[in-house]
Amino acid sequence: MGFHCTRVVSTPKAPSLSLLKPDLISTKVHQLNKVRGFEVKAAMPPEDQVRIPHVLTVAGSDSGAGAGIQADLKACAARGVYCSTVITAVTAQNTVGVQGVNVLPEDFVLEQLHSVLSDMRPDVVKTGMLPSTGIVKVLCRYLQEFPVRALVVDPVMVSTSGDTLAGPSILSSFREELLPMAEIVTPNLKEASALLGGMPLESLADMHSAAKYIHHFGPKNVLVKGGDLPASLDAVDVLYDGENYFEFRTSRIKTPNTHGTGCSLASSIAAELAKGSSVISAVKVAKRFIESALGYSKNILIGNGPHGPFDPFLKLKKYAHGSSRQSLFDPSNLFLYAVTDSRMNQKWDRSITDAVKAAIQGGATIVQLREKEADTRDFLESAKACLEICRQHGVPLLINDRVDIALACDADGVHVGQSDMPAHVARVLLGPDKIIGVSCKTPEQAQEAWVDGADYIGCGGVYPTNTKENNPTLGLDGLKTVCLASKLPVVAIGGIGISNAHSVMKLQAPNLKGVAVVSALFDRESVLIETQKLHKVLVESNTEIR
Numbered sequence: 001m002g003f004h005c006t007r008v009v010s011t012p013k014a015p016s017l018s019l020l021k022p023d024l025i026s027t028k029v030h031q032l033n034k035v036r037g038f039e040v041k042a043a044m045p046p047e048d049q050v051r052i053p054h055v056l057t058v059a060g061s062d063s064g065a066g067a068g069i070q071a072d073l074k075a076c077a078a079r080g081v082y083c084s085t086v087i088t089a090v091t092a093q094n095t096v097g098v099q100g101v102n103v104l105p106e107d108f109v110l111e112q113l114h115s116v117l118s119d120m121r122p123d124v125v126k127t128g129m130l131p132s133t134g135i136v137k138v139l140c141r142y143l144q145e146f147p148v149r150a151l152v153v154d155p156v157m158v159s160t161s162g163d164t165l166a167g168p169s170i171l172s173s174f175r176e177e178l179l180p181m182a183e184i185v186t187p188n189l190k191e192a193s194a195l196l197g198g199m200p201l202e203s204l205a206d207m208h209s210a211a212k213y214i215h216h217f218g219p220k221n222v223l224v225k226g227g228d229l230p231a232s233l234d235a236v237d238v239l240y241d242g243e244n245y246f247e248f249r250t251s252r253i254k255t256p257n258t259h260g261t262g263c264s265l266a267s268s269i270a271a272e273l274a275k276g277s278s279v280i281s282a283v284k285v286a287k288r289f290i291e292s293a294l295g296y297s298k299n300i301l302i303g304n305g306p307h308g309p310f311d312p313f314l315k316l317k318k319y320a321h322g323s324s325r326q327s328l329f330d331p332s333n334l335f336l337y338a339v340t341d342s343r344m345n346q347k348w349d350r351s352i353t354d355a356v357k358a359a360i361q362g363g364a365t366i367v368q369l370r371e372k373e374a375d376t377r378d379f380l381e382s383a384k385a386c387l388e389i390c391r392q393h394g395v396p397l398l399i400n401d402r403v404d405i406a407l408a409c410d411a412d413g414v415h416v417g418q419s420d421m422p423a424h425v426a427r428v429l430l431g432p433d434k435i436i437g438v439s440c441k442t443p444e445q446a447q448e449a450w451v452d453g454a455d456y457i458g459c460g461g462v463y464p465t466n467t468k469e470n471n472p473t474l475g476l477d478g479l480k481t482v483c484l485a486s487k488l489p490v491v492a493i494g495g496i497g498i499s500n501a502h503s504v505m506k507l508q509a510p511n512l513k514g515v516a517v518v519s520a521l522f523d524r525e526s527v528l529i530e531t532q533k534l535h536k537v538l539v540e541s542n543t544e545i546r
């Protein structure tokens with residue numbers, strides 16, 4: 001027992017061409033072909049084509065989108081494979097339960113199967129709710145005609161809420177026709193019990209026996225899922241491959257948001273198989289994916305019922321921060337831009353969170369954490385704590401240089417220098433919503449930042465400064481030149497403080513939105529008072545200019 005890996009899953013079968021008439025088979029896919037009644041013309045020359053792992057899910061629709069087809073689409077997208085869909089039934093369902101089930105006519109399930117299988121050639125088929133024997137039979141017939149690399153069967157019978165989705169009448173077609181074709185079948189405790197004629201399953205030992213008995217029906221692998229074991233136990237699933245048992249164990253997340261875990265697990269297994277993984281690594285990855293998604297989503301609230309959905313994209317929790325940042329960057333945030341400095345905070349014996357709090361209370365409109373010396377772990381912890389403060393006040397928080405830290409704490413963005421990660425690479429990693437700023441000294445750099453998808457540029461050093469060594473100063477003229485050339489909003493930086501902020505703002509350079517300061521706020525006894533003073537100077541400059 002335990003986690004060991006002895007068996008390698010059979011190598012994928014080549015898709016069968018024997019079902020096509022020989023005169024219709026052509027290796028030149030860009031030529032116009034007639035295949036099974038379809039006019040087929042590939043839009044791209046073969047050398048430009050990229051094959052994408054593809055899962056077809058044959059399942060029911062869940063109007064609440066926690067389980068069924070909707071869960072499968074989300075899980076496949078989150079795991080990076082293409083997913084096509086054949087819908088077997090439409091359910092009226094929410095977080096309370098299943099209010100209605102409308103089974104689709106067999107003919108129309110068949111038509112969908114034909115459309116997808118005859119043209120799109122999925123690598124793997126995953127089944128969920130198969131509500132009638134007729135639908136199971138149609139599917140088996142089609143799979144014989146259009147073989148795929150692997151069939152993943154989630155033998156859905158009862159929803160988490162306890163409502164019936166497929167009655168006991170389908171059991172014999174499952175046992176006799178579908179399971180013998182399956183690479184893996186993934187029953188939960190109730191489904192495993194139903195497949196075994198009502199055998200009671202209550203413990204890990206029972207799961208082992210059930211996996212072995214179900215294996216007799218002919219699937220290559222059986223995964224008995226332990227989501228419904230008592231809440232005091234880990235979430236353990238047992239895999240049996242005909243020879244060995246493997247236990248997949250994760251912590252049990254305390255959350256009501258487990259609706260759709262079974263569907264998502266099976267789809268993620270299918271996704272990994274489509275990418276070419278073995279069954280064991282597919283289950284391992286899928287299980288870990290469910291655990292992290294459940295952990296991430298444990299507090300999200302959708303609906304009033306006891307069985308909430310979870311978020312496989314890990315995107316929704318941001319709303320839990322209360323005042324989440326506006327999704328578009330507002331250039332007026334550059335007005336009073338506070339940049340922290342770990343050495344200064346040490347010198348004045350204050351924590352980074354106290355420094356950030358004081359700067360925000362004094363009127364800072366954006367904060368950048370610039371922790372050149374901090375260890376990654378300490379930096380991440382500080383960033384999380386500062387983010388909480390910033391979110392409470394609606395002030396964006398950026399991280400200097402460290403895209404990894406920004407991603408890990410879900411900061412509002414990053415500021416990168418000319419020798420850091422290029423802005424276009426950071427943009428790919430951070431996505432379209434995050435703020436990216438780039439330090440620029442020349443019109444060419446400002447142009448490049450714009451092309452690279454940055455949101456603003458930091459221009460300097462305007463005046464000499466001791467926070468950066470060997471940093472030639474641009475002076476007000478240099479700043480003006482860059483501002484005139486820049487298509488992006490500009491924040492001036494370098495040696496700016498209460499005494500000279502007015503001269504900078506007086507430049508009235510186009511796009512100049514504010515000043516970024518380090519020493520003027522943080523190398524002082526009271527960050528609060530200094531920020532207030534600078535804020536006053538900036539507001540006065542603004543009024544004077546108008």
Ligand SMILES: Nc1ncnc2c1ncn2[C@@H]1O[C@H](COP(=O)(O)OP(=O)(O)O)[C@@H](O)[C@H]1O
Pocket residue numbers: 160187188189225226227228235236237250251252253254255258260261262263265287290291294
């Ligand atoms: N609270 C939980 N914490 C972690 N994993 C869970 C939890 N509940 C279920 N799982 C996992 O989610 C997957 C689906 O399990 P299960 O709930 O038993 O199936 P179904 O959704 O088909 O009823 C399994 O891998 C199981 O171990």
Ligand SMILES: Cc1ncc(COP(=O)(O)O)c(N)n1
Pocket residue numbers: 059060061062067068069091093128129156158159160161165258259260261262263
């Ligand atoms: C259409 C459909 N398919 C499958 C399930 C099972 O999912 P769960 O076990 O999480 O309720 C469901 N509730 N609805």
Ligand SMILES: [Mg+2]
Pocket residue numbers: 160188227258259260261262
């Ligand atoms: Mg469940």
